[in-house]
Amino acid sequence: MERLPTELLYYIGHYSREESYSSRNLWALSLCSRRFHDVFNTLLYSEIRIDHDGDRIPLHDVNLIIRLWHNAQLARRVHRLHIRWQECGRSESSESEEEPQTVAFIDTALDEIFGSDASLDRTRDEWKHHLLARCPEAWAGVLLVRLSHLRRLVVGYEQSDLLADILRKAAQRQQPFHRTPPFPHLVEVNAYAQGRLYWIDSDILTSFFYFPAVRRVNAFAVAETSAAPGSLAVHHESRPVQSIAIANVIYCRGMLDWLAASVGLEHVALKIAVHPADNYWNLPPTRRFHAPRFRQALLPFAETLRLLCLEAACSYKLVWWDNDRDQDEAAFGSFREFVNLRKLIVRCPFLLPQSSTNDETPLPDILPASLESLGITDIEDFDYPNLVAEVLRLVRHGPNLFARLNQIQLYVIHIDEDALAGLRTECESAGIDLKVEKQQEEPWEYHLVSAMAALPIDTDVYIPVV
Incomplete structure (x- = not known):
């Protein structure tokens, strides 16, 4: 492997990380030789996953965060971060349970995040308690402060009480984000x-x-x-x-x-x-x-x-069906003002007014001339005839008003081919790709x-x- 081109080694590194969903393989490769260290060490920190099911972050992730906090050059290599946590551990913790260097780091980090503002002492104490308890969310928040070259962030969580503090500080350019844009x-x-x-x-x-x-x-x-x-x-x-x-x-x-x-x-x-x-x-x-x-x-x-x-x-439509349409949905209204709209996918009730309204504006009169693709979902049997008639009217206006329209997709509860025969013929003549599919519910x-x-x-x- 020592003779392999650097580009190929990069592919091996990316594949190793994706297969294991961790950095363990990359870490092992980086220890094989000096050349491997130079190649894989860059990849090792380019994407970080803090992704554990427990309510306490593992010690090796704590050490990684501390390492990145103290090494700005290393932190700049992190371009993608995936953090996932559940609820914070409820166990009581104290400084005596952690190593002295970890406690010292927590105090240093909180000094930088909250400064000397006495009004934030209560918030600072709460953060310290969570960090000592190895709360994954708290440690993720501390890590975010240092990731100045982050490009993509993925967050999955059950409950968030702390990370919002860090993000709000960044948005408002408060300490520790007051010197440069976050x-x-x-x-x-x-x-x-x-x-x-x-x-x-x-x-x-x-x-x-x-x-x-x-x-x-x-x-x-x-x-x-x-x-x-x-x-x-x-x-x-x-x-x-x-x-x-x-x-x-x-x-x-x-x-x-x-x-x-x-x-x-x-x-x-x-x-x-x-x-x-x-x-x-x-x-x-x-x-x-x-x-x-x-x-x-x-x-x-x-x-x-x-x-x-x-x-x-699916849950939205269940209520609609269970209520037997006893309450009409309000239609969106005209889309014509959106003069650069190219693709529109919309529920049929949002597009066409329901029976209880008097608004019978033709479909071509509410769509913008810029439209290239129109998708209509949740077309039920009682909407079918009216909708097909409106779409047919739209297609016939196409050459004059909708020159860019090249695709129409209809998602129906039950497909009635007989009602579609005329529409298919008109779409073919107009050069419009018509796709009619049965509505696929996602259980x-x-x-x-x-x-x-x-x-x-x-x-x-x-x-x-x-």
Whole structure:
């Protein structure tokens, strides 16, 4: 192996890390020779995983964090971080239980994070208690302070009480982030609910919208908080996020805080988990998804938005069916103002008004001329005839009004080929690719709402990417 080209050794190193989901193989390779140390030592620290099921972080991860804290050159090599934790260990801890150098490090780190502000003494004491207890979240927060060249962050957790403190400090440019902009290379953030908890709070992710380089925020199983838009006091203009992709959002107002914290959004994808008519949650109207209100929040991005995906999770549709459509959903309204929108995927009830409304605006009159691809989901039998007629009208207007439209995808509960015959002919003549597929439900979505907590979680976490 000593004679292998350096590029090939890099491939071996990447493969070794991906296969083992840890750095043990790379560490062993780096000890084989001086050349291997030079090659694999760079890879060894480029991606770090703190990923353990216990409530106490292992001692070797603590030592790694301390090493990175004291060695800035080493810390700059970390480009990807995956941290996952459950609840913090509840056992009492004391300084006498830890090695003196660890206790000294904890005091040094907290001095840098909190400074000498006496008003933060209580918060500092809480952090010290968690660090002494080897709380994975606390140690992950300390590590984040040092990772100035981080590019991609993946976070999975059950409960977060501490990391939000660090992120809020970074967003507000408070100590220890007061000298230089925080995380100047961090481009993508992914977060997901971990273990048996069914959602994470949205506020832990809000801070990322104020970092200088973050472009994409992806999350899975999120509960939107009730804070007012713009509630995070930030006095700078770093708002570069371009893409938001969130699957299974409950308490969904439409991610209004995040929209308010953005300037030039290009991609927005939401998959809503709780229907507004679901009385089980006893949510006030201000905490429920309302398509027209969501549209108003999107209007500042009328010239930048290129992709909009507005779907519903399985649990959302269950309530709709169980209530036998006794409460109509509000339609989104016109999309025409979004003059650069190229791809639209939307629920049929959000696109076309329901029977109880008097708005019968033709489909071609509410879509932008820029549209290239249209996807319509959750098409039920009673919507079928009206929808096919509207899409047919859209296709016939295509050559004059929708010259860029080249794809239409319909996701229906039951496919009626007879009703589609005319539409297929018109699409073929217009050069539009028509795909009609049966709506594929994802059974694991049942597990993402606490009302269904009795069912086991038996699938891997999926992080949506736009």
